[in-house]
Amino acid sequence: LSIKVRDAAQGDLVARFDSADATVETAFVLGEFYRRQGAWKFRAVGQGYSSGLEGLATDFGITVDEPQHAAPPATAQAAPPVTAPVTMPPPPPTPAQAPPVTPPPAAPVRLTKVTLTKAAPAVSLTKQGGTSGALKVNLNWQVRKQFSGWGAKFGRAVALHSDLDLDLCALYELADGSKGVVQALGNAFGALHRPPYIHLDGDDRTGAVATGENLTVNLDFKDAFRRILVFVTIYEGARSFADLNATVTLQPQYGAAVDFSLDECTVPSPVCALALITNTGGDLIVQREARYLTPAHGVSPQRTVDQAYGWGMNWTPGRK
Incomplete structure (x- = not known):
């Protein structure tokens, strides 16, 4: 299809x-x-x-009522003349029939995974049933050549002596107009059960933690969100995303997983906008961005993302 x-x-x-x-x-x-x-x-x-x-x-x-089909009217026919009574043997007994079993109504079939592409870059979480519970963001990196034998997941370097540190981040704008960022820089890890209802579980800088970094969005408060931009920055260990092949997966607690691959990075970019989640009339839409950005001289990756998407925040230097 x-x-x-x-x-x-x-x-x-x-x-x-x-x-x-x-x-x-x-x-x-x-x-x-x-x-x-x-x-x-x-x-x-x-x-x-x-x-x-x-x-x-x-x-x-929409309520659907099945039409009732009326039985066709009987057609009167003339009885043939009977010359003599005929005695017919009684019909054999009819074996008892089990009552028909009515199957339960079929539930809508939910897809197990939705893959976003350039031609089809957006999907509705609402239509997939993913509008409550925890939405986890997974970022997987596979290195093609420059960092041969390296890899990263949520900013986690696989090589024992690698210093590659990727940071998973999120800009948010809530329905009340408040804005902010969730990131390891400045220890802005957020919170799940109070604003901004987004939480980064930690900053894995050594690769010692097997699960890496996890960014979680609490969809039980979906009406509090206006938009969320998930992005990733290189903190240290590389100057650009070139030669790093990435896959992004958004896994709702309920509903189908949404995933997509990033395009090959051909510009000197230390920051990549991954996905934009918007609340459109109560419908949560996931938009594939896969957009590599190149900061101007002296401009931080965070400010570069802000300017590209019109967040309008004031930024100050930070460290971790």
Whole structure:
């Protein structure tokens, strides 16, 4: 199953979403168009229903009543003349039939994973059922050549003597207008059960911690969020993300995992915007960014991300 969006005037392909996970579904929502800030947007959904159109409609709050089919009227026929009574043997007893078993209504089929691409860069967590519980952000790095034998996960260097230190960070803007950053720099680790409802569990600078760094968002407070930008910076050990092949996974506690790969870094960039999560009318949208940024001379990576996405914060030097 796939869907393509083309520019009506030029015929150019604007977006494409492929879904290869369908099994028993008989109805499928591939994508949605929506209006935002005066422009039309498209997001991939990829949700199937084994209960058909009725299950799809019910999920959107529509009650479906099956029409009752009336039995056809009987047609009167003339009885043939009977010349003599005929005695018929009694019919054999009919074996008892078990009452029909009514199957339970089929629940919507949820996908196990959604992969974002350049053609289909966004997905709705709401449509995937991931609007509560903990949302964990996973960043996996595989080194291609420059750092042969190295790797990092959440900023964790694999080599015993590696000094590569990557920091997973998040800019946030809440519904009340407050803004801030969650990062190891300045010990701004955040909190899960009070604003900003985002928490970084620590700063793994040596690779000794097997789980690396974990960034968690508390979706039980999703209405408190306006937008969250997840990004990663190089604190030390490298000047650029070149030759580092990365995969980003967002795993909701409920619903399908969302993952995507970063493009190859071809610029001297020490900071990369990974994903933008926005609350659009109560619908949480994950947007694949995969955007390498190059700071101007004397400008920090954090301020560079701020300027690129219009956060408008005041920054001061910090250390960890």
